[in-house]
Amino acid sequence: MRAGAPTLELEGPGEAADLAAFLGRLLRYDRAAAVRLQAHGGALAVFGRPPSFDVLAVRAARLARPADLDVTVSAGELLDGIEDAAPAVRVPQAVTGPPWAGLLPPRGGWHRVEGVPDAGAMRGVVAAAVAEFRARDEELGEAGRTRQARDRIGADIWSRTLAGTELPLRAVHAAQSLGFLRPGVPVALFAAGAWLRLRTPYGEIALRGATGGLGALQVTPA
Numbered sequence: 001m002r003a004g005a006p007t008l009e010l011e012g013p014g015e016a017a018d019l020a021a022f023l024g025r026l027l028r029y030d031r032a033a034a035v036r037l038q039a040h041g042g043a044l045a046v047f048g049r050p051p052s053f054d055v056l057a058v059r060a061a062r063l064a065r066p067a068d069l070d071v072t073v074s075a076g077e078l079l080d081g082i083e084d085a086a087p088a089v090r091v092p093q094a095v096t097g098p099p100w101a102g103l104l105p106p107r108g109g110w111h112r113v114e115g116v117p118d119a120g121a122m123r124g125v126v127a128a129a130v131a132e133f134r135a136r137d138e139e140l141g142e143a144g145r146t147r148q149a150r151d152r153i154g155a156d157i158w159s160r161t162l163a164g165t166e167l168p169l170r171a172v173h174a175a176q177s178l179g180f181l182r183p184g185v186p187v188a189l190f191a192a193g194a195w196l197r198l199r200t201p202y203g204e205i206a207l208r209g210a211t212g213g214l215g216a217l218q219v220t221p222a
Contacts, residue, residue, distance in 0.1 A: 006069070006091045008044060011062040016087035019046065022059040022203065023079040025178050026050060035078060036101045037091065039069040048075060049100050053158075053174035056100065058204040072097035105195045105206045113189040115164045119181055119200070122162070122172050126181075129157050129169055165189060167196055171205045178203060 010016050026033045029050040036047040044061045073092045081090035117125070136153045137145065158170035167189060175181040180203040190197045198205045 007086075007088050008039060008067055008069070008091060009064040010044075010087045010089060011042075011064045013084055013087045015061045016082050016084050016089070018202070019059060019061050019089065020079060020082050020084075021179060022046065022048075022057075023075050023082075026057065026075050027079065031076070033075040034072055034095055034097055034101060035075045036072045036097060036104070037069055037078075039063065039067040041066045041068075044069075046078075047101070047104060049098070050174060050178065053170050053177075054207070055171050055174050056105065056206040057174060057178050057180075058206060060203075072101045105197060106192050109192040110190040110197065111192070113165060113191050113196075116167075116187060116189045117163065119183060119185050119187050122181055122187065123176060123183065125162065125169065126173050126176050129160075129173070133157055166191075167198060168207070171196070171198055171207055175200065175203070175205045178205075180205065 010019070023035070023046075026035070026048045029052055033048060033050075038045045038047070042063045042065075044063055044067070046059045046061070048057045048059075049055070050057055069091065071091065071094045074095055077092035078089065081092060083089070133153055137150060140146075140149055140153075158168065158173060160169050161167060162169060162172055172181065175198055180198075180200045181187070182200070182202060185200050185202065188199045190199065194208050196207055
């Protein structure tokens with residue numbers, strides 16, 4: 001951490017703990033992960049991209065003091081900069097961000113999508129999909145269990161959409177894997193143009209439509 005690094009004061013130890021947990025989960029998927037930070041007024045938004053899911057994961061934190069910041073940094077260094085006792089987070093030096101970090105979902109124009117299953121139903125769908133993947137993987141046999149074959153099974157299962165919506169199951173799986181989709185929590189789905197956003201009290205998953213992923217984003221940089 002460089003001398004004189006800016007520090008963001010968090011509103012309570014719970015904010016620090018939740019932010020640390022989010023960063024830790026991202027780093028499990030990518031030890032070199034980068035995150036984009038946007039602080040406006042009393043809110044901090046942390047954007048990351050777990051590569052296994054091809055979605056954006058967003059964790060918000062409340063700030064004790066207003067701040068204005070927009071920077072892409074190392075997730076590992078940011079995690080190291082969290083001070084639980086303060087509570088606060090020291091912002092590391094900016095890094096050259098990956099392509100996704102320059103293209104975020106729109107800030108406005110969202111409308112709520114009705115008819116979304118509750119958290120329990122979503123968790124059940126994920127469990128069933130995981131069980132199907134394991135069964136089909138087992139059917140491949142030792143000789144047929146290649147990376148390509150397993151990827152085809154995964155693409156087939158996780159590209160399916162959640163009943164009654166255009167949300168792909170990989171987004172629901174990401175929400176559960178990152179600790180956002182906990183039993184009994186309220187969930188909501190929003191849409192803005194081609195973008196979808198699954199929101200829970202613990203974080204959000206955003207992506208461009210059911211099949212667009214993040215490789216062909218066409219939005220104005222935030």
